[in-house]
Amino acid sequence: AAIERALDGGDDRERLAGRHILVTAGPTHEPIDPVRYIANRSSGRQGYAIAGALARMGARVTLVSGPVSLPVPAGVDRIEVETAREMANAVAAALPADVAVMVAAVADWHVEEAAHKIKKGDGAPSLSLVENPDILQMLGNSPKRPKLLIGFAAETQEVIAHATEKRARKNADWIVANDVSGDVMGGDANSVHIVTETGVESWDRLDKHEVARRLAERIADAL
Amino acid sequence: AAIERALDGGDDRERLAGRHILVTAGPTHEPIDPVRYIANRSSGRQGYAIAGALARMGARVTLVSGPVSLPVPAGVDRIEVETAREMANAVAAALPADVAVMVAAVADWHVEEAAHKIKKGDGAPSLSLVENPDILQMLGNSPKRPKLLIGFAAETQEVIAHATEKRARKNADWIVANDVSGDVMGGDANSVHIVTETGVESWDRLDKHEVARRLAERIADAL
DSSP states (O other), X not given: OHHHHHHHTOGGGGTTTTOEEEEEESBOOEESXXXXXXXXXXXXHHHHHHHHHHHHTTOEEEEEEOSOOOOOOTTEEEEEOOSHHHHHHHHHHHOOOSEEEEOOBOOXXXXXXXXXXXXXXXXXXXXXXXXXXXXXXXXHTOTTOOSEEEEEEEESSSHHHHHHHHHHHHTOSEEEEEEOSSSOTTSXXXXXXXXXXXXEEXXXXXXXXXXXXXXXXXXXXXX | OHHHHHHHTOGGGGTTTTOEEEEEESBOOEESSSSEEEEESOOSHHHHHHHHHHHHTXXXXXXXXXXXXXXXXXXXXXXXXXXXXXXXXXXXXXXXXXXXXXXXXXXSEEEOOOSSOOOGGGOSOEEEEEEOOOHHHHHHTOTTOOSXXXXXXXXXXXXXXXXXXXXXXXXXXXXXXXXXXXXXXXXXXXXXXXXXXXXXXXXXXXXXXXXXXXXXXXHHHHO
């Protein structure tokens, strides 16, 4: 049906009309002190591409974004955050949503923030990490759980096994898993596996915009 | 003399001709695992502005830069690095130099890198930090010590006292100290103090390009 519509000349623009879709993207930054922080290599490009693709299909899109240097896709409402805790709050505030696509590479841990810059003379410190809120799990168990809840998983080993386990544990509908063991995050392309209740669908390595377009089509099909 | 030359119409372009000046800029990124790293809020803008200002005065400029998203200033030879250890190696390889201006916000510590992405199931880890090479001190004590060695210090408290102590400890000629307690790194302007053997010179809050231009003039005056 998607192919017919495409050949037809795109009433795709209306397929998600009236839907509110929440997308998270980018890394989070977790402060160590006023000048240092823990980051990760997420560029935000995959999440921004998905937000843009959903908006082009008519959805109202709220994009909760960590610190990235990317323009806001047309028709997307962006909320900028820095830490995982800020992202969790922004996601909760954006509900209800018909669909949530959690693409952000949320830091698993944060550091107890020092009021002053830690100085070398203080001796080599050991950073004790404290768990961050698990935003995907929070949504999975929320009374406001979106009808379709999609998580992402960046893995370096046993990609599909980890994603399958994650889907169940987080009460998500789909996990989009990608292998970051070779090419790390931040590149232009993605090779993903969609892990659902019924099985695994593996896509060849694709440009991130093409991954976004296909995922948006698949979301529209599922609603 | 500088004013006369400026009014004169700028043979400033030749004041540093024949000099090799080494500048470092930007943050360093210290990997925690294949996807996470420790960063800092340095944008690289002050160091890039200084490299550009020195090149405009005729110096041959080698800019050793951590990860930033800034264009290379005209006439500057940039060497890109990620970690403090890479920066130390690149600085050593760039010697000899007549002047070194160490603007980079080099991480004081690195983390023993994990081969795989640390997973939440592994429990909340504690990151043991190991001291990085001290690039300024290394240059200060090097047989190839540049004739004029300038360090930067971003401080949140007792700015001048810390900078004065740092100047002596690192065997640097000048420390350019700035107070990052209010406005953190990454902004457009800087309010700096130049700590030398003979005293402290405080400049009003200036655009980073103006700080760069004045510092380049002061370097030319000192040679």
